[in-house]
Amino acid sequence: MTLDPRPPVHWSTRAACQDADPALFFPLTWDDRLAPRNDQARRICRGCPVQRACLDWALRTGEPDGIWGGTTPAERRLLRARQYQATA
Numbered sequence: 001m002t003l004d005p006r007p008p009v010h011w012s013t014r015a016a017c018q019d020a021d022p023a024l025f026f027p028l029t030w031d032d033r034l035a036p037r038n039d040q041a042r043r044i045c046r047g048c049p050v051q052r053a054c055l056d057w058a059l060r061t062g063e064p065d066g067i068w069g070g071t072t073p074a075e076r077r078l079l080r081a082r083q084y085q086a087t088a
């Protein structure tokens with residue numbers, strides 16, 4: 001058996017948002033009037049090759065802010081609540 005000498009590649013190195021404006025993903029407020037900016041971030045997420053890994057990470061770590069895996073904090077709270085109910 002040969003060990004692979006390369007370090008493991010973290011999913012974030014393939015993120016489609018690497019060169020995007022961080023303010024799209026981490027707005028100063030979640031005011032509904034900023035929904036178009038959230039939509040811009042979600043569009044980037046929809047084309048991201050690591051969307052599933054990103055969302056899994058955000059759910060697992062309880063990420064409280066920002067757009068992750070195409071979801072808002074409120075949407076992730078709902079997903080976590082549903083996960084909790086499914087396992088309770």
Ligand code: SF4
Nearest residue numbers: 015017045048054069
């Ligand atoms: S899913 Fe969205 S937030 Fe996550 S890495 Fe991809 S582009 Fe960035």
